[in-house]
Amino acid sequence: MQVFVKEKTLKKRISYLKSKGKTVGFVPTMGALHDGHMELIKASKKKSDITVCSIFVNPTQFNNKEDLIKYPRTFERDKELLKNEGVDIIFYPTAEVVYPKGLDLSVDIDLEGLDTIWEGEFRPGHFKGVVQVVKRLLDLVDPDYLFMGQKDFQQFTIISMMLKKLKISTELVVVPIHREKSGLAMSSRNVRLTEKFKTKSLVLSRMLRYIKDNYRFDKIDEIRQYALNEIIKEGLKPEYFGIVNGNTLQEVKSRKEKYIIAVVAAWAGEIRLIDNIIISK
Ligand code: PAF
Numbered sequence: 001m002q003v004f005v006k007e008k009t010l011k012k013r014i015s016y017l018k019s020k021g022k023t024v025g026f027v028p029t030m031g032a033l034h035d036g037h038m039e040l041i042k043a044s045k046k047k048s049d050i051t052v053c054s055i056f057v058n059p060t061q062f063n064n065k066e067d068l069i070k071y072p073r074t075f076e077r078d079k080e081l082l083k084n085e086g087v088d089i090i091f092y093p094t095a096e097v098v099y100p101k102g103l104d105l106s107v108d109i110d111l112e113g114l115d116t117i118w119e120g121e122f123r124p125g126h127f128k129g130v131v132q133v134v135k136r137l138l139d140l141v142d143p144d145y146l147f148m149g150q151k152d153f154q155q156f157t158i159i160s161m162m163l164k165k166l167k168i169s170t171e172l173v174v175v176p177i178h179r180e181k182s183g184l185a186m187s188s189r190n191v192r193l194t195e196k197f198k199t200k201s202l203v204l205s206r207m208l209r210y211i212k213d214n215y216r217f218d219k220i221d222e223i224r225q226y227a228l229n230e231i232i233k234e235g236l237k238p239e240y241f242g243i244v245n246g247n248t249l250q251e252v253k254s255r256k257e258k259y260i261i262a263v264v265a266a267w268a269g270e271i272r273l274i275d276n277i278i279i280s281k
Contacts, residue, residue, distance in 0.1 A: 001083045001110070003090045007140055010091055011186040014052070014142060022049040026143035026170075028134060031055040032072040033081050036178040036186035040147045041085045043175045052141050053082055054091040056098060061129030072188065092140065097124050107135045109165045111158055114249055118263055119154050127158050134159055138170055146170050151177045152183050153261060153276045154232055157224060157249060177276070179205065185275045197268040203234040204264055208277035211243065211262045215279050227262075243279070 004010040014024060025048030044051040045109035055078055062068035062106045075092065082090055099105060107128075114120075115127035138146065146163075148156045160172050178186045183205035184198070193201060214223045220243055228241045243252050245258040260279040267273065 001079075001090065003079070003092055005092055005094065005097065007093070007097055010089070010140060013089065014050075017050050018142075023145070024048055024143040025051045025145040026137070026141045026142065027051065027053045027148060028137050029053060029055055029078075030057045030071065031078050032074050032188040033078045034186050034188055036149060036151060038081065038085055039178045040084065040149060040175050041087060043173060044145065044147045045086060048143075048145055048174065050088045051086070052089040052091060052143065053087050053150070054093070054137055054141070055103055056091075056093055056133070056137070058098070058129060058133040059095060060099075060132055061126050062215050063123050063125050065160075091137075093140075098133065098140075105132060105136050107131050107162070107166075109162060110249075111161060114154070114158050114161060117249055118240050118242060118244075119265065122265065127155070128276075130155055130164050131158060135162065135166070135168075138168060143170055145173055147173050147175055149177065150174050150276065150278070151187070151274070153246075153263060154249060157246065158193055158219075168238045185273070187273065189273065192271050194269055197236075197271065200234045200236060201268040203231050203236060203268075203275055204266060204273060204275045205277075207231055207241075208262050208264065208275060212277050212279050215243075215260070216255070218272065224262075239265040239267070239272075241266075247280070 004011045024064055025044030027044050029037055041051060057071050059068055120127055148159060156174050163170060180186060183202055184190060207230055211223055211227055224241060224243055228238060231238050241264045244250060245252055245257055246261045252260055259281055261276055262279060263276040265274045
């Protein structure tokens with residue numbers, strides 16, 4: 001496994017590998033890796049000859065400075081995990097490498113409102129930062145495949161739109177949510193849940209499942225309201241709970257619509273959790 005920090009050495013290695021006919025899979029991360037990330041790595045290793053994983057805590061996607069400072073940085077541990085999983089290249093750039101002075105890296109595309117609803121409403125500017133960094137990382141790594149988790153469904157949808165609008169030929173592959181045995185969606189935040197909220201937060205996956213099971217039979221608004229009430233009863237503080245069209249992220253109006261997702265974000269004590277379920281494709 002090789003670790004590159006600089007643009008030049010990374011690009012040289014990747015263009016060499018590509019000249020030998022190797023396909024490149026790319027998993028962008030901000031480190032603090034967990035089993036959910038490892039599923040992305042596994043998916044990449046299955047589909048690509050070479051797997052590149054980046055570790056970069058991107059300052060432009062944090063709307064809260066405190067959050068950026070507190071974000072866990074666990075490079076040595078991450079490196080060990082990636083080595084054990086058989087990653088070929090870690091890209092571990094500094095902010096100067098990703099955002100060199102004097103280079104305009106703004107991405108000027110209309111996200112058609114995908115970035116301002118749900119997560120976007122509570123984290124203003126977040127998705128603009130995500131789009132900017134993913135575009136920059138794609139320029140640097142130039143992968144054939146990009147692997148992202150279904151857990152961050154809105155992020156995946158926005159990046160999919162970006163790839164289309166900028167006519168980037170990298171294929172986006174979505175990897176299903178990896179759950180703990182209890183049903184809780186894997187996240188680096190889970191370790192910070194108190195014992196009490198570890199149990200209480202299971203209501204999220206339970207209610208998503210409930211929505212999926214009852215979607216065909218009951219009124220959409222009624223099942224949504226029931227699920228929301230159950231989450232509140234359990235002591236969580238929901239920020240949103242939507243049953244949405246997976247392409248537009250707008251709330252579903254009729255059951256005739258296809259590609260339906262239920263999305264939720266809620267505070268479990270001090271910890272903000274997100275989760276989702278695909279109801280129909
Ligand atoms: O999902 C994440 O960890 C980040 O948003 C990403 C895609 C690595 C961009 O910084």
